[in-house]
Amino acid sequence: MLAQLSNSAQVFEALMLICFGVSWPVAIIKTLRTRRVEGKSLAFLSLIVVGYLAGIASKITVALQSGTFPAWVIWLYALNTLLVCVDMYLVWKFRQNSKSDLSEPTLP
Numbered sequence: 001m002l003a004q005l006s007n008s009a010q011v012f013e014a015l016m017l018i019c020f021g022v023s024w025p026v027a028i029i030k031t032l033r034t035r036r037v038e039g040k041s042l043a044f045l046s047l048i049v050v051g052y053l054a055g056i057a058s059k060i061t062v063a064l065q066s067g068t069f070p071a072w073v074i075w076l077y078a079l080n081t082l083l084v085c086v087d088m089y090l091v092w093k094f095r096q097n098s099k100s101d102l103s104e105p106t107l108p
Contacts, residue, residue, distance in 0.1 A: 010071055010073050014073045017073060021079060027087050031091070035094050035097070037090065040091045046088070048084050049084050049085060052077050052081040052084065056074055056078060056081070059073065
């Protein structure tokens with residue numbers, strides 16, 4: 001019975017990660033299309049990465065304590081972490097570009 005509850009918990013956790021994870025490709029595509037990153041915060045994205053890494057660490061810790069392989073949802077944490085890192089890179093890149101665009105003189 002405990003194993004069934006554990007599997008159910010992993011399914012719900014996976015559902016949560018999938019719901020959160022859908023937003024990252026959408027955000028990345030929008031950023032690539034518009035090349036605008038106003039309103040995005042590197043600090044906020046960094047906190048999200050730390051949260052996902054904490055989830056990964058939790059799964060690894062449980063696996064080490066129980067002597068089993070980490071739960072399969074660890075891959076969803078890893079994928080979401082990767083996607084947030086891509087979004088962070090795009091924010092950094094396009095913020096750098098917008099700063100250099102502002103420093104160039106405009107011609108009449």
